[in-house]
Amino acid sequence: MLTRLSIRNIVLIEALDLDFGRGLGVLTGETGAGKSILLDALGLVLGDRAETALVRAGEAKASVTASFEFAQLPAAIAEALDDADIEIETGEPLIIRRQVKGDGGSKAFVNDQPVGVALLRELAPALVELHGQHDDRGLVNPRGHRMLLDRYAGTDLAGLERRWTSWARAEARLSEARAEVEQARADQDLLIAHLAELTALEPQKGEEARLADARASMQKGERLADDLEQLRHIWEGSDSPLASLRVAARRLDRIAEEHPLLAEALAALDRAVIEAGEAEEKLEAAAEALVHDPAALDAAETRLFELRAIARKHRCEVDALPETMRDMRTKLDAIEGGEAELDSLEAAAKEARVDYVSAAEKAHEARVKAAKTLDKAVAAELEPLKLDAARFLTAIGTLPEEKWGAHGMDSVEFLIATNPGADFAPLAKIASGGELSRFILALKVALAEKGGAATIIFDEIDRGVGGAVASAIGERLARLASAEGQLLAVTHSPQVAARGQTHYLIAKSSEGTVTKTSVALLDEAGRQEEIARMLSGAEITSEARAQADRLLEGV
Template identity: 60%
Template sequence: MLTALSIRDVVLIEALDLDFGAGLGVLTGETGAGKSILLDALGLALGGRGDSGLVRHGAGQAVVTASFDPPDASLSALLDGNGVEVEPGEPLLVRRVVKADGGSRAFINNQPASATLLREIAPRLVEIHGQHDDRGLLAARGHRALLDAFGRCDPSEVARAWIAYRTAEADLATARAEIETAARDREWLEHTVAELDKLNPLPGEEETLADQRRTMQRAEKIAGDLAAIGDFLDGSDGGLAQLRQAARVLERVAEDHPALADALAAIDRAVAESGVAEERLHEARLALAYDPRTLEDDEARLFELRAMARKHRVQPDGLATLAAELTARLERLDAGEGGIAKLEKTVATARAAYDKAATALTARRVAAATGLDAAVAGELAPLKLDAARFRTVVATQSPDGWSGAGKDRVEFEISTNPGAPFAPLTKIASGGELSRFILALKVALADQGGAATMVFDEIDRGVGGAVASAIGERLARLARATQLLVVTHSPQVAARGAAHLLIAKSSDGTVTRTGVRQLCEAERREEIARMLSGATVTDEARAQADRLLETA
């Protein structure tokens, strides 16, 4: 709900601060007093065009600030998604600054924002219905949602079916594209898979072969050294045999002197250690056995692996994985037609489910349209539109227009005269008729919610008497559920207001200003009497104003 509006240096308004409450607020004033300026200022705060012509003559800039009740969760989320922080429970402040030399800036809660964002949030805050307004109820793109709300047509099942259908179609398209690509590569795939199968690369094989190759190459180099060491140790003339012979001789004389016993012990230890050395040398010779044929085979295998890896631009250890991937790809290609058939069946099933849900939703919408048409028709006669007819068109769109909201295009149409063709609201109705059609629609859709604040600009233009009274009664009814601001020339409408603002123009001979003030009960009676009688307020007009206020 709009709680306050502050205007500085907008056209004829120098400084103006207004507070607004719930219910029906009426704005009156003589023609040319500046009622349109007030609405232009509100429109500017809601993202309207920042024209430098709005800046009051002599001022550097125009500033309009509108204050609203704390935003709900969805609006807070929208603002947060656009980088505007909103403190829970705090009012929403929207400010627009237009410079006299061109350019404008926008702020939400004193944080910079774009005019585009203001226009995006505006319909959630205020609906402005004027003679040239093309938003709100006049925008055909919103008619389907309004009809669904009126008829309580829940499109959630259709939305789920639509997602399933579109997902199945996407899966089928992806599979077809993959198979088409794979089919073009079949010859290459078959050749490569056969080549890799023949090679049969194993994970870690390259490192194992490289280690074996290094070992055998080293063995080739030290084979002569190992043979020489064996000659020194082995045989009847080898060092180990001579040590053993020396030990046998010492055993015979060791008792003759302690030193000889010590020498024998030392030689025994040497013989034992030499035996260990002999065993270890034997193990080393076995491990480092050099086989030229084996080395040649290992090198050939290693070169094959590395060449294949370079060919496919992978590491040698990745060849086994590549072989598995290409084999699986070839298998998918071979089994592709069966997979496509299965996906096509899934698409057909999902399409049938969507068709069923969308058809049921269409039937509910057609029934709701009948109810809405009847509800609007009941409002037309009291608004002096008894010759007009209203209808809700529910038409099936081409597949390009289908969505999670169903297959239907919904649009409100009218025929203003008997025998005249139906057409969209904006193409037939005159200014006054258009405003009254909007009012009739709003009354019919009263329970379906909308913006917390609605503004009607001169909805009573060109009517009076019983029609004006009917307009006032319906505005008051709407105002029970939402805040309503009405610019009016009709005393019957003005008398219905919970609050009455008077817009007046004044001049000191050099400067002309527009001001607005809230009227007390006595002032309100006098203003309604002026609206009834004209420039000269008569006692009869005052008496009639009293009767209007009493019956409102």
């Protein structure tokens, strides 16, 4: 709940510190005293637009600080703070501060950490619920009606959300699998053609290197064939170099003993014969190794070119072609397997949908039952609030399937008819300002103890009514404050003011050209005097004081 509001340099307020407690707090004062300034100031910390006109004349900046305390931090607030990386200890107050500069711009802080205004707007619904003459939020906004009815009905939203999530996931998996199968089917003919082409070629890992080496060797043999043939003619026949060396060696052998130098010459000649013989053997081996078959060379080149061409086609290396073939076979197998898996996924999605629809139908039944109870409860509150000719209806509609969600299959909207025989229509379109506030009060009382914002504010809900109706409004505000914990009411009605547990007087004063608004917490005597003023006007009579005493004693 709101425990403290500190205002600095907002319009006519120079400096103001207000402490609030539980129960019903009322704010009264003359028309134009500045009650709206307080609401504007509070709106700043709740994320309203920062207008430079709010800055007090002659000041460079203005600020508003609001402190909220909770026995247990609401889940919505805890989640928003966690997302913003703001830690708050158990029992620690939530302090929101907003600064506005006179030349434009504003800053926001949550527990002294700078934050964006968007966070304030996210926190606002769980902090303060404001209902005024021109309220277009809260209970008037149809977007929140389903949530309020569910809270009233105790709908199992958590279970419904789980089933919705399960169904959504099952449909997503099915959709993904269908897309994969459709894509595979589109690729199937191409896969089959590619696989047939590769299967006919039967590429082997390492084949490219072997073919390249063989091709290079055969190309080399082709290039050296003429030279080797000429060398063969040189080394063959009776007049070849080797034959001549052998003849010379035999002749020298016969005379080598005649002189030592001849013996040495023979030895050298023998070595030459041996070396020449080895050279001949090498030449023969080289010629045999480099022998080539033009047909074999052509076949090797053709095979190598085919492998490289198909590798380029599939954008891979030649050695990766066998793996490419395996991938293609796997994809083709997956087409058949994927089609079989579709049946399983379709069955799972159908089952998840049945579970969701069953839960949504139970939620629908709970809503219909609660709607009837709520309509009766609101109807019972209308007559005392001088709305006896009006009718209230909780309209529950069925949404088209594309709009189903975690909330179920229903649309919910609160409707009213203010005159007999008139058609039901949305709250904001039918009711006048005063009627709208009283409708909201009736609905809030009917929804009491079902949760909501930590603080509820009614702005001049009693405008245009008095007497018994004002007393009924005061009694219901007090009852609602008891159920909700904290309720603040800006009022012109003495009957409502008398119901307050705390009473704040808003006053405007002028000193020369300076006008200021102040707020004071009234004691019992002050309350009696203010209520007497509200009863009698500018001149407070003894009769008005006596009547004020009777009002205060009667609550």
